[in-house]
Amino acid sequence: MKMSEADLDACCELANQVWQDYQTPELNAETWGLFSYGDAPAGIGGGVGCFIWLATKQEMLQFAAKVLPYSPPGPLGSDVCAVANEVNLIIDQLLDDQLDLEVGRERLNRTLRHYSQIEWWGTFADLCEGSHPYAEKVIQYFRASSDDADPGAPPSIRAHELERFKEFLEDFGA
Incomplete structure (x- = not known):
């Protein structure tokens, strides 16, 4: 139709x-x-x-x-x-x-x-866990944009990164 x-x-x-x-x-x-x-x-x-x-x-x-x-x-x-x-x-x-x-x-x-x-x-928790390939990529971009990036960091967002990660997502992709 x-x-x-x-x-x-x-x-x-x-x-x-x-x-x-x-x-x-x-x-x-x-x-x-x-x-x-x-x-x-x-x-x-x-x-x-x-x-x-x-x-x-x-x-x-x-x-x-x-x-x-x-x-x-x-x-x-x-x-x-x-x-x-x-x-x-x-x-x-x-x-x-x-x-x-x-x-x-x-x-x-x-x-x-x-x-x-x-x-x-997914949920914000899913994104922070980095269990989907795209979530993992977003976390990598976030870490690369950080002055204190830790190359040995786990693939998930850590508690002390949470507020900065939220701010990062506001402009991500735009």
Whole structure:
């Protein structure tokens, strides 16, 4: 089913409103987040990403469903309705625990190709543990940016690094 111009405008408007209303919650171990970037050529603004943090897994998944099929926009002439429908199907399966989070992320990335890509998602504690390859890379970037970087540091964020790591994430990817 092809989305009408009015429906598409309404969905894009909602996605823009969600972005405008977004406020980063206080990061704690249970805060859920994702790192997403626009999957378009860099010459037209693709590739720039950021962390989005929300209070719950449900809010994070709903954010992905409401925003990523529409903002940033996909290729001209693509079937946004089909993409949004598939995204909603995957998100519903994730919300009902019928799909593993990593499998769901991979399926969303295939569906959202040329729209957005989700590099990582999970809790702030998951990111700090560095157990996902992308989380490990973020921690390596954080440590490389630090004046007192310890080459022998474990792959997880240590207690004394936590506040600096939170500050680092505010600008990471932007």
